[in-house]
Amino acid sequence: MASNKRKSPTTETKQSSYDIPWVEKYRPRNLEDVVGNEETLVRLRAIADDGNMPNLILCGPPGTGKTTSVHALARQLLGSAYSNGVLELNASDSRGIDVVRNKIKSFAMNRVNLPAGRHKIIILDEADSMTAAAQQALRRTMEIYSNTTRFALACNVSTKIIEPIQSRAAILRYSRLSDEQIFNRLRYVCEKEEVSYDDDGLGAIIFTAEGDMRNALNNLQATVSGFEHVSQANVYKVCDQPHPTTVRKILDSCVKGDTAKAVAEVKSLWETGYSCSDIIGTLFKVAKTYDLPEALKLEYLKEIGFTHMRIADGVGTLLQLLGLAARLCQKVQVSHVDS
Numbered sequence: 122m123a124s125n126k127r128k129s130p131t132t133e134t135k136q137s138s139y140d141i142p143w144v145e146k147y148r149p150r151n152l153e154d155v156v157g158n159e160e161t162l163v164r165l166r167a168i169a170d171d172g173n174m175p176n177l178i179l180c181g182p183p184g185t186g187k188t189t190s191v192h193a194l195a196r197q198l199l200g201s202a203y204s205n206g207v208l209e210l211n212a213s214d215s216r217g218i219d220v221v222r223n224k225i226k227s228f229a230m231n232r233v234n235l236p237a238g239r240h241k242i243i244i245l246d247e248a249d250s251m252t253a254a255a256q257q258a259l260r261r262t263m264e265i266y267s268n269t270t271r272f273a274l275a276c277n278v279s280t281k282i283i284e285p286i287q288s289r290a291a292i293l294r295y296s297r298l299s300d301e302q303i304f305n306r307l308r309y310v311c312e313k314e315e316v317s318y319d320d321d322g323l324g325a326i327i328f329t330a331e332g333d334m335r336n337a338l339n340n341l342q343a344t345v346s347g348f349e350h351v352s353q354a355n356v357y358k359v360c361d362q363p364h365p366t367t368v369r370k371i372l373d374s375c376v377k378g379d380t381a382k383a384v385a386e387v388k389s390l391w392e393t394g395y396s397c398s399d400i401i402g403t404l405f406k407v408a409k410t411y412d413l414p415e416a417l418k419l420e421y422l423k424e425i426g427f428t429h430m431r432i433a434d435g436v437g438t439l440l441q442l443l444g445l446a447a448r449l450c451q452k453v454q455v456s457h458v459d460s
């Protein structure tokens with residue numbers, strides 16, 4: 122038995138910071154360090170200064186800092202009482218109606234020593250996964266204990282929170298982070314971790330992350346542990362998405378109206394093994410920034426959008442992509458004839 126428990130000293134020394142996921146290692150501890158969403162953060166910082174926290178709903182896309190900011194706010198409000206004064210329930214806990222009735226109520230009734238004028242905080246993370254019945258059970262609880270306890274709900278879509286709860290809380294919205302905000306944060310992490318990188322490599326991470334900081338940091342770490350150097354080619358190998366330059370070439374051929382070439386290029390990309398949704402996703406992202414006359418670009422985006430919809434409906438075949446390429450070529454030919 123004793124030998125089972127023994128830890129070899131080497132495993133302990135190897136437990137370096139290298140093993141911690143960077144998303145956790147670089148999770149901001151206070152509100153000042155949270156990047157982006159300025160308006161929302163100004164409000165949160167004002168709440169932290171003022172000390173009187175209203176019930177809050179934070180909603181927005183994944184990886185934009187909701188969980189991070191709600192914990193930072195609680196830490197700033199409660200200081201050393203943070204561990205006793207906060208109850209966190211997230212989607213991995215059962216949060217049925219019984220939990221709301223028992224666990225939340227008993228926490229709300231508990232006496233806890235807090236700094237003067239502060240409230241206990243109940244964080245309901247991923248609140249959009251709570252059943253409507255459990256949310257209903259929360260309505261009155263929120264009111265009854267309002268002089269000692271405040272609620273902070275984080276979710277991706279605010280419409281999944283029932284209206285009575287929305288009306289009891291201040292709603293703070295998060296949006297995707299801008300390329301520049303992610304770039305600066307990635308550079309900061311690269312410098313701290315002494316990563317060898319080039320700007321094109323970071324650009325590729327930003328391109329694949331689509332405004333999601335968690336995704337960006339994870340891809341950065343995956344690239345570093347796989348290839349050490351963060352370059353464009355290495356990032357696309359790790360993220361396993363079609364290379365935008367290849368996709369750009371397809372668009373080049375479409376704009377020239379060269380159907381045969383565009384079709385051949387789509388085919389060869391397909392044969393490298395990417396799925397339809399990977400290809401159409403990248404095609405959309407590339408087309409968004411592709412230099413085209415406005416009207417033609419809108420037509421292109423519309424066609425790509427329709428095809429994306431069909432693929433999302435389950436018709437993910439090569440034929441869909443080839444049809445799209447042919448239609449994109451046709452658009453240009455038609456507009457040439459018009460002019």
Ligand SMILES: Nc1ncnc2c1ncn2[C@@H]1O[C@H](COP(=O)(O)OP(=O)(O)OP(=O)(O)O)[C@@H](O)[C@H]1O
Pocket residue numbers: 143144145147148149154155156157181182183184185186187188189190275276277306334335338
């Ligand atoms: N605004 C930000 N500033 C700095 N780091 C961020 C920011 N947003 C996200 N991150 C990084 O991404 C990680 C995940 O963020 P967080 O848990 O706050 O996302 P979330 O908005 O709660 O997403 P989800 O909706 O998936 O729960 C953090 O640990 C942090 O490293």
Ligand SMILES: [Mg+2]
Pocket residue numbers: 187188189246247275
């Ligand atoms: Mg979260």
